[in-house]
Amino acid sequence: MGLIKEFKDFAVRGNMVDLAVAVIIGGAFGNIVSSLVNDIIMPPIGLLVGGVDFKDLMVVLKEAYVDPSGQEINAVTLNYGNFIQFLVDFTIIAFAVFMIVKLINNLKRKEEAAKTPPPPTVNKQEVLLEEIRDLLKQQGGTP
Template structure:
């Protein structure tokens, strides 16, 4: 029973729940960025440079063929286009995170620091003053 209660205490901490929410939102944001890059950004760029579909742009190292036993051997290729799409997605996500962190830092700086508590000397002097007034 001790391990279950420990796990429950761990899972119910605010930081763990905040992290879980962040991961879910991040995954959804990643899908949005993937769709943005694959369906909106890359097609016009491909059209501008001659109708290239970047997602199918590969560098073939060895063509597909048939081996001596008559079985099909798949081609060996490097997916340059998919790498470019992923790279652009990374840049967009990194820039979005940068903007969020920058905005949070700006908000954190604008809040004035709380007033410092008076020192013990000041508290003592105020007590003496108040007792003299009585």
């Protein structure tokens, strides 16, 4: 029973729940960014470079052919366009995460700055009493 209880404690710990939520939101965020890149950013870039769709960019290493038995053998290609697409996706996601972390850090700094109490104000009587004490010390009197 100890192993089951330990697993239950591990599985329902706050950090695990936070991690699960982060993974789910991250997946949805990835889909949003992929749509942003594929549907909004890449079409104008494709037009700028002559109507090229980056997903179609490839180098054919071996052409497709039909073998003697009549079976079609697919071409072997190096799909560098997909790689470019994923680089653009990654860059946008990384920048978005950076901006979110930067925003959170700024909010934390502001919150910490607001928490620090202002320096205590000094009473004029206390200052005068301290000066009198210091003068008495200098004269050899008792404080």
